[in-house]
Amino acid sequence: MRGRETSMPRDEALAVLRQAGFQDLVPDAERELPDPAKPQDLDRFAERHGLTRDLLISRMGGSP
Numbered sequence: 001m002r003g004r005e006t007s008m009p010r011d012e013a014l015a016v017l018r019q020a021g022f023q024d025l026v027p028d029a030e031r032e033l034p035d036p037a038k039p040q041d042l043d044r045f046a047e048r049h050g051l052t053r054d055l056l057i058s059r060m061g062g063s064p
Contacts, residue, residue, distance in 0.1 A: 005039070006039075007036035007037060007038050007039075008036060008037050008039075008042060009035060009036050009037075010029070010030070010033050010034070010035035010036065010037055011035075013029060013033055013037055013042060013045075014026050014029055014030065016056060016060070017029055019060055020055075020056045020059035020060050021059050022049075022051070022059075025049055025051075028045075028049070029045060032045055033045055
């Protein structure tokens, strides 16, 4: 999820997970991510759960 310079509201991160079809990770994100989440928080969460920016973009219908 790298590439972000600013923090992201936790609700926005949860919406991205839902939209990308990772609803099963939402409870973990609710517990683990601070609000707002800094880029490094998002990176650590993504790494722990095997997520990449390209995977999220692809699952949301875009291309990396």
